[in-house]
Amino acid sequence: MELAFGGVSGIVVLVAYGALMLGVGLYTYLSNRNIRESLDEYYLGGRGLGVMVLFFTFFATQYSGNTVVGYPPTAYRIGYQYLVSVPFFILIIASYLFFAPRLYQLGRRFSLLTPVDWLDIRFKSKAVTILAAILMLYALGNYLLEQFVAIGQGVSGLTGGTIPYQVGVVFFIVIMVAYSWLGGMRSVAYTDTIQGIALLFGVFMLLIGSLIYFGGPATSAELMLQQTPEKLGAPDAGGVTHWFCLLLLVGIGAAVYPHAIQRIFAARSEATLKRSFIRMAYMPFVTAGVVFVVGIIGIAAFPDLTTAESEQLVGRMANALANKNIIFYWAMIMLFGGVIAAIVSTADSVLLTFSSIVSNDLYGRYISPDASEQRKVLVGKLVGLVAVVVLVIIAWYPPSTLYQIFVLKFELLIQVAPALILGLYWARLNPRALFAGMLAGAVLAASMTFIGLRPLGVFSGLWGLLLNLVICVAASLVMGVRDDEQQHAAKVIGTY
Structure with a gap:
């Protein structure tokens, strides 16, 4: 994304945002001095997140800056078929x-801290626990790398190249690590709230400005009818298969993201969790629908862009609106500041959960079971x-071959879904069969991805x-399952 209007103003917004995030981390640290000594306090915010904070931290987890910058270009290229982007997020909530x-x-x-904690208590299988932890850590590391690359590109774009890509990456990663270290989950949740508000404000200002100055969807429909009528039509059979598969892959995969599940444990009460989800049910229309x-x-605003040029669509529209008047100038600066804030907030959530799985599930469970909680937090x-x-070293000059690593994120993470979800309801799920299925599914998915094999168009x-x-x-x-395994499962989930 390119924002020629955003040089000095963009730097001011980014510095202000960075200072605000550090302030949040310092405030959280000073108001919760036991944060260094308690896994619950550091990784789950003391299991006391209220409705509004929980809602925004779920919002930040589900909607990254890529939603605002990456989705409009796709809609631009394929037209109304991309309405499927709204059901993506609805299925995640479902x-x-x-x-x-x-x-x-x-x-x-059971005082669960991570999703791996749940698997360990439910199945009592070292093999299942370690394999699930490895798959989750891979997906989290993969996702974190994506966010680092996006941060650098976003900062460079917002400042018109005044701040180079690499400097932007380092600047915000240092800030992110600092406030995450200081305040843990509380800092992450509070910053999620700030970025969520900024992002929503910017997105709606972009929509309002676009409707005022570029015309509504009807204007675009007339142009599409004349030049690209296929953008108004329904997808063919192959397109339907592609989107249906993508709905399943993203709908299930994003719902079992470890950092999303950790927020379930951080809710103050079940009623708080449900009220947050009720609010989240509207967000696919408010966010994905708007973009x-x-x-x-x-x-209609920028017809005939090439594929590469269309990737800069939001930046082009923001540039055009910023030149209309001072209100939209600052609104667009705030929009892209919010986009970068959203990316950073996604990254901090991922980093926190990555650390918790290492400290609690690997180090605390298998390497040093007698370690104090303070030491576990430090190790994490x-x-x-x-x-x-x-990851910063990799992101410094990201090679094109990383694409194959990126697309493996959901392919591997979704393999833990049977363990996480079936284990909640089926007491006769055999731990050895579960491990074999998880391993076989991961190997098959990885092999097919790298070979480029997609039978029947299915991912x-x-x-x-x-x-x-x-x-x-x-x-x-x-x-079947052994008697002791069945008794243990019945004790844990309370059903046969």
Whole structure:
């Protein structure tokens, strides 16, 4: 994204945002001095997040800056077929509602800290626990790398190249690590709230300005009817298959993101969690729906852009609006400041959960079970810092081959869904069958992705999930479970 209008003003906004985030971290640290000594306090905010803060931290987890910058260009290129982007997020909420309330109850009952905690208590299998932790850490590291690259590109674009890509990456990562270290989940949740408000304000100002100066969707529809009528039509059979598969992959995969599940455990009460989800149910229309309309309006505002040029659509529209009057000038500056804030807030959530899985599930459970909570928190921070340094080195000059790593994120993460969700309801799920299915699904999905194999147009992650489910369900039915395993499962989930 390019914002020629944003040089000095963009720097002012970014510096102000960075100072505000550091202030939030310092305030949180000073008001919760036991934050260094308690895993619950550091990683879950003391399990006391209220409705509004919980809502915004879920919002920041689900809607990154990529939603605002990346979705309009796609709508621009393919037209009304991209309405499917709204059901993406609706399906994520539906997936949450299927298991989140029950998982919250178990989280309170067993003091669960991470999703891996749940798997360990439910299955009592070292193999399942470690494999799930590895898949989750891979997905989190992958996601974190994406955010680092996006931060650098966003800062460079907002400041018109005044701040180079690499400087932008380092600047915001240092700030992110600082306030995350100081305030843990509370700092992350409070900054999520700030960025959520800024992002929503900017998005609606972009929509209002686009409607005023570029015309509404009807103007774009007339142009599409004349030049590209396929953008007004329904997708063909292959397109329907593609989007249906993507709905399943993203709808299930995003719902089992470890940092999303950790927010379930951080809710003050089950009622708080449900009220937050009720508010989240409207956000696909308010966020994805709005940026979809912006992309459609862009067809009339900037017709005949190439694929590469269309990737800068939001920046072009923001530039045009900023030149109209001073109100839209600052509104567009705030929009892209909010976009970068959204990216940073996504990254801090991922980093926090990455650290918690390392400190609690690997170090605390298998390496040093007798370690104090303060030491576990410190180990998580240090390992997280090392991971950040490694990822920054990779992000410094991101190679094109990273694309294959990016697309593996959901393909591998979705393989933990049977363990996380089936384990909540089915006491006869065999831990050995579950491990075999999870491993087979991950290997198949990874192999098909790197080979480029997609039979029937179905994503490799879904083929892996199908194999995963067949193995774990069929083998569980054939092998059964031992009496002690069944008794333990019944004790944990309270049903046969």
